[in-house]
Amino acid sequence: MDLSDKMRKTLLLAFAVETLSSTWCLKIHGWTPLFSVLYLLSGLAIATTLLRLPELRLPALVKRPWTSASMQRNVIVVGLTALALYSWCLYWFDELPIDITNADMLPIIKVMCERFLAGQHSHVYDPIPSIWHGAQPIYLPAMWLPFAPAVYLGMDMRWTAIAGLLFAFGAFIFLYRRSNGQLSFYLGVLAFLLFWWIVADNTPGIVSVSEEGVVIGYYVLLVLALVSGKPWLTGIAISLCMLSRYALVGWIPAYILWLVLEKRTKQLSVISLTGVLCFVLIFLVPVGGVTFIRLLHLPQDYIAFAGRVWKDSPDTFSTAPGLAWFFGRNGTAILHGLLIFFSFTLPIAFTVYAVRRGLRNVPVAGLKLGLVVFYCFIDVPYLYLFYTSSFVSLIILALALRESATGRVR
16 A cells, blocks of 8 residues: 555544544533543644645646536535525524624624724724623634624624635535545545534534634635645735634744745745735724734733633533643643643744655644644633634645545546
8 A cells, every 4th residue: 555545544534533523522421531632632643644645736727617527516516515504504593693692702793893884993892881791802803804794784794604614615525536435435424524513513603603614714715825835825814814813823933934944935925925914904904003902912811711711611621622621720821821832832843843854735734733732722612613623624635635646636
């Protein structure tokens, strides 16, 4: 058996463990700590195995792709997926209306959008008296700005998050290759299990009460951008991720280091310039520099916030595959310190090792490593947070299994 085939099987096995550990296995009462460890180890396995696979590439577009039978099948499957997603959304939207008694994320974002649309740009991040006697908005602009059109039009704002979710599943469908034997079949099964968990079972609340579909869409775009090799698209995707859910913050220095070590200074310049422009357009123009300074101080409150969650909702720590449960209520400060330390040091060490050994797929593998570390060591492991990393894995697997044993793109 070719080494690449062995690595692909290892990659698929690790993804199976990661997927089951963060979805259906969580229904086994009392076993979540075990699945938390398995989730961490499987994510690390995906990152390290990826280094030994042929370079990931996006499939080349054929002339007149709309006439291709595979393209037509993919469009039909995406359409059916959208229809299933729409049907389940109608059910969950009716079952769980947007209300702070269900979850406060979307109500807070709605107020932020209303303030922005009313021209109160400097007050978007002021406390909200009507929510928990003065809830402090913390969401970054790339998180809440996409919801503004829905709020303006009077639509259910959750459709914005669903659009991000559909983009992620759609990207997988277009990359998925059924002709790669059993591996592709098992990948399809795992993708269906993930879809059904998120959309039909709705245990994590991504469809009904969460904004996370937007973040998932951004991170899937980032994986596609990295594989495409287009620096301007990578710069945009990094900016959208960083200005929504900054789980990749520890990966960015490692990625810059990789560009320097690989002597890709032109790409670094384009990515940096694009990032600066996006920061100005997405952050400074809508809400101003003063708000940026205010938000820089928010991480100081995370430990205190975790303490309140331990007091009010301790089940949060025993129902998600994070490591916070092992540290307990009194170990949050230690956990937070490890989160910061590992988030920055591990991706850099990983990148240096991979470059010295001449390994491949370093940026995407490093991103996966950074996400696994960030979410496993996060102070408050809300379950819906973990699926951004799952979708990154899903796209990685779809790309990896398109490769034949010789590394040629099918």
